Amino acid sequence: MSSPQTITANIAALRQRIVQSASDTGRDPAEITLLAVSKTRSAEEVAVALDAGLTQIGENYLQEAVDKQAALQGRNACWHFIGPIQSNKTREIASHFDWVHSVDREKIARRLSEQRPEGKPPLKICLQVNISREDSKSGVLPEDALTLAKQITALPALQLRGLMAIPAASDDPAEQRSAFAALRALRDTLQQALPDQTLDTLSMGMSGDMDAAIAEGSTLIRIGTALFGPRPAKAE
Known part of the structure; x- marks a missing residue:
């Protein structure tokens, strides 16, 4: 577990990197x-x-996230689900999160809408796009994104806010920027086709490619290791 001083220093460095x-x-x-x-x-x-002023927290694993939410109840935190979604987990995701970044099919979107508790604001949604067309990656293909976006906008308990992608890994800044530029262009196309929606979110960029993502318009940078430090090695 990283020390509070290390995490706080990492956050300060990341903020400066974003500014630069x-x-x-x-x-x-x-x-x-x-x-x-x-x-x-x-x-x-x-x-x-949270003590350092961050409010946006992204989680990949449902039960782990729910346990943390209980431990941090009352803190000023906005919770984002960013991992793969199984159909049998949609009820809890709809109940416990403010945002979901990994919607890539209509069935999941419909279940999230139907299972969003009454009294909660609409669940904010990013479509996950398989922008690099990798067989190993989840996500709607770019040419199918508009159809899915239209389906989501018809669901009463969801609010479509933008797109998310995890492009193919690359150390080449030009390749990184090309993938992010493609996602931004797709978002712009969807915005033009859906003028009544506010598609203001591009969830793209992680520790290794955040500078390229920022250059191409990212509004949400998803950072784990560079913020919290290396993950502890698993026990043998």
């Missing part, structure tokens, strides 16, 4: 939100991030 990357590409850093990806991290580590 935004400045380098003529963007306002206020447009870019740092999403703390806290899978496998303790509630205590998440609390340190």
Whole structure:
């Protein structure tokens, strides 16, 4: 487990990196939100991030997230589900999260809408797009995104906000930017086709490619290791 001092210093460094990357590409850093990806991290580590002023927390694993939410009840946190979604988990996801980034089919979207508890605001949704067309990756294909987007906008308990992608891994900044540019262009196409919607979110960029993502318009940077430090090795 990383020390509070390490996590706090990492957050400060990431904030400065966001400011620098935004400045380098003529963007306002206020447009870019740092999403703390806290899978496998303790509630205590998440609390340190909240103490440092972060409010957006991303989780991949449902039960782990629910346990942390209980431990941190009353704290100012907005919870994002960013992992794969199984049909039998949609009720709890709809109940416990503010955002879901990984919707890639109509069945899941419909279940989330039907199972969103009454009295809660609409669940904010990002479509996960398989922008690099990898067989191993989840996500709707770009050419099918508009159909899915229209289906989601018809569901009463959901609010479509934008797109998410995890492009093919690359160390080449030009390749990184190309994938992110494709996602931004797709978002712009969907916005034009759906003028009544506000598609203001591009969830793209992680520790290794956040600068390229910012250059291409990311509004949510999903950061885990660079924020919380290396994950502890699994016991043999």
